[in-house]
Amino acid sequence: MDTHLCDELLEEIFRRLPPPSSAAVSLVSKRWRRLLHSSTTSLSLNFPPPYNPTTITSLSTFLSHHPYLSSISLSGGGDPLLLAVADSCPNLRQLRHPSDPVSPFALYTLSASCVHLSSISVSLSRPLSFHWLPSFGSLKSLSLSFTGTSTEADNLEIEENRDAFDLELDLESLSLRGILAGDSGLSCLWRNCKNVKKLQLKSCESVGDSASFSNFLKFLNGIQELELRTCRSIVDSVLLKLAADCISLQSLLVYDGGSKEGLLRFINQSKCSLKKLDLRLPLDLDNSHLIALSENPNFKNLKTLRLESCCLVSGEGLKAVARAIGDAVEELALINCDVVEREAGLLAALGQELGKLRRLDLSHNEMMADKDLVSMVVSCDGLEEVRLRGCGRLSDAAVVAMVRSCRNLGGVDVSCCGGIGGEGVEALVVEAAAALRRVAVEESKVTGLAKMVAPKKCIHFVSSSIGFSSNFL
Template sequence: MKKPNKKRQLQIQQKKQKTFIMDTLFCDELLIEIFHRLPPPSAVAVSLVSRRWRRLLRSSTTSLSLNFPPPYNPTTISSLSSFLRQHPFLSSLSAAAPALCGDGGILLSVAASCPNLRHLQLSSSPVSALSLYNFSNSCKHLSSISLAVSRPLSFNWMSCFKSLRCLSLSIKNPLAETDDSSLGSVKDAIFDVELSLESLSLSGISPRDYGVGFLWRNCKNVRKLQLKSCESVGDYSSFSDFLRLANDLQELELRSCRSIANLVMLTLCENCVSLNSLLIYDGGSREGLLQFLNQSKCSLRNLDFRLPLDLDNSHMIALSENLHFRGLMSLRLQCCCFVTGEGLKAVGRALGGALEELSLINCDVVEREHGLLTTLGQDLRKLKRLDLSYNDMLHDKEVVSMLASCDCLVELRLRGCSRLSDAAVDVMVRRCKQLQRVDIAYCSGIGVQGVEFFVLNAPCLRRVEVEQSKLSEAAMARASDRFMQVVC
């Protein structure tokens, strides 16, 4: 019989002694403070040290993110309740459970175990209005909810959440031909009450979802509105009144909402003067947007467009001529196929005194018109953030000529610009002394030496995004010494 290795036994014994000392030497308060200062991945290791450490870690945890992969196990819900009770100070919970939430199972567990919860996000099958109503009786302190709901829509459960400020709802289940969706709006009209929502996000609204009118009638203080993949706004009359009375609306996002974009833009340009941020992706109204840019009296600060087929020079000219937009600080354009240098130069001349962020992502005008970037750099002297990502035909000369005028840059993103070389990196270091964040990932022309030169010589660099294979030992050592964040 093989004798035990004495050296191995000694190592195990010493390890146990160290663990015992660590487990008994520090008081609970000190250990909790140490736990809070550790990076998130270390939590798994902490829970394995001892039962005391695991108990302290769970009792001091305020935020959890859980994932329940298939197949579904009936004991999961009961186990979840027990697990959540070990986190008495939990205030934020995110759970992904595609097969568990259809009957409100997770909501029941949360309601029984987390009475002090403030933020809840569920990625699951749709939850019924009845489940939400029962849930609202237990977790009344919630300030943020994000989940999927089922048709027919009913929102009488919202009156119980007095602290609710942020609501994100995704409508997923199909609407049956025999469903009378107007019934939900009639029932909810009885429960009309002014809500204190400041942020509202809705996804998947269909033409017969009249129940959404409850939200339009009762959300008078919304500052941020997000609409995603919506074919309709449900009750058009209530929605129009909502926009006309939305004196506090500051941010609007439309994503894949071509069917309603024209209505929204025309109503906004007539009424809303408080808007300062507008985002429209993947489907807009060329005429409605043009009228908004020509006639709007709101003082926009941020514009973000991804409209390959709906954005052209006329919109850029209108943007440059509207005096109310002279304070615009951020302009982000993606895939702007029909915008030419003429339109961008007009914007540069008009907004050069205020614009601090410019993004031209995957815009072939950057590659098509030589000298455009040089002109923009000369006009936009206050530029602090520049994003030219995914312009794969962009050459060193164009970038270098623009950077020569951009002395105030703190953030530069060139991801996917495969034609750039180490020569561009040299100019970044020499001309952009204030650079703090740089993204040069997937720039195949920039090699190990270029990355090393940048990391070693950029005086203010705090974050760099680049492939792992391009990081030399010297670059990694320098990044570690300066507590630089390296993202691969």
Template sequence: MPILSVDLVVPSSSSQPTIVPVPDSPTADLPLESLTLSGILPGHSNLSWLWRGCRHNLRRLRLKSCEGTGDEDDDESFADCLQRLRDLELRSCRSIADRVLLLAADRCRSLSSLLVYDGGSRDGLRRFIARCGPSLRVLDLRLPLDLDNGHLSAAAERFRGRLVSLRLQSCCLVTGEGLKALAEAVGAVLEELVLVNCDVVEREPGLLTSLGQSFQRLKRLDLSYNEFLLDKEVMSMVVSCKGLVEIRLRGCGGLTDASVVSVLKHCLLLEKGDFMQCCRISSEAVGLLIENSPRLGRVFVEEGKVLDTVKCGH
């Protein structure tokens, strides 16, 4: 039988150890701000006491590989604990993702960050976007089921002028049209853009140029694992994104030293860079970046490139 694991985090304001009540004290409030549950099965039905105990203090909830919420005998207990959530994560929870998303949209008045990994149907995501409150700032969708331009257009309308972070991973149905619509709506405020393994940036030449012109306040950019991404696309984007403090290009095997030189030239505030698994980027280019970027504190490259950089005197 799978093990149900619970990670309970005591609020930082409390210096006293917490005694977590068991179902014998079903009405006690738990001083928990963060809760992680994994492996809940449909047959688990004895967690209502936990949800009731969390209804006043819970701010962050993470569900991992769950097929139920453990409240089959008390439908309202789980829903009530969502009211004060600010951060919700659903990882590999396909069978319950739509239900939780709908409850979150209806009950969470202060939700600022949502992460969905491998879950959420087309209708479930659309209903969440249409009904969620105005406080959402971070939208993180990884391996979403059926995410398409319709969702991005709805998000553009719903989160206009508010979304500060958009993270998409492996979204094969999204096209440049949807991303441009979102860029028009949130370009003035967006600070982080993640397009990991999203082949739209490879399929549509000029898309990154357009996005760069819209996201001029961008501080963090992640284009990792777009294997066929070309230098000219990255170069044309960073020209407009002069405020970048972090860039991740891990696994972009098509990029060469030209991209690194462009980053060096235009991203004068850069503090962190990731160039792992970029086989065509040389140690000389890495050394040049390190030597001439005064704010650069962390660089991720293969050990061999670092050794070559040291040998060259950088």
């Protein structure tokens, strides 16, 4: 059979195989191993220390056998591994090397060898320098983590050179982690990234020195997506700037750090037509924010509302939002929000207002009862995705009722639900409509009948440790 299949057909077959099968394929024959390498476009490699010349040579040789590699993720190694990639992967489009810091020299070398790179994720040591950025002409997405301490001498050195280039970069997505107060050089970055539509700030106590902050505020005007994770010291100033001047913002995420007053002023004064709001603010979000959200006409087209661990929210605020914008909301997440368990009848009331709901995430509400879930899904019969991970009190009966009511279900996550067993998973698979494609659940709960029926209906079981992403359909 091997001799009857041409190289191109085998390569296409190998591309469609799940990753665990790759090791077995490479053992069949030298031809299959060669074709497997030539069909591989993505690799993830972990290199623990020590790093010696033999390791680097071996990596270069290994990579040279993958001529069409377009995406690679490296863990460890710093400059030596990055230089090996630059030497062996001319067709690279995406690079992730976020662990060990790399030098400007290595990045310059990478830019000269991998001219098609469009996405880079690396770590930089202080003092910060961005002179290498203009050399990546195809770059669209950049993710940087900053390490080390900042000294006055470092800042003076960068201060003298921060205006060395003034070239508007064509970045569309920018992610920065670990900015410290007084970090110089960032002004140059903000000034030359005016086209960025998606900005992520993680564990940042500042956006740089005073000049950087001034440029940053101007930079915000055209942002469409903003994520602030563990950035308590800058959240208020950023939100107030957005409320005053930004009308382009469509998606806002704030996790683990904010203030009640700053968030309330943003919601009351915002002029943007927000489509997605994602908040994890256990002690900084309450009903006043939700009621303000329901009263601002600029939020009438909100399609996604995600709340996680928001313990000060009550049914009053959620019902006000549902009444005001229920016709627009397509995705609702109430993750680990004890209001779901605390107020009986809340989910039923929300279900009656959210007629266009397509995605529902009620994960980690451990005490949520069957009747509460069923009362909601009966009203939201257009649901396409339901996540119930960690809802330990739910039983098989809830699963059966859900699958019978929601005939458009494409994905269900019932992992880590102690009350749901093999019978529930079996009923989910057997009684599901044709739309169902993925079920996240423990392998031990998949019965023999479920395993037999699933392939016939094109249903795939996903590891309970992985779950599935929101764009799995």
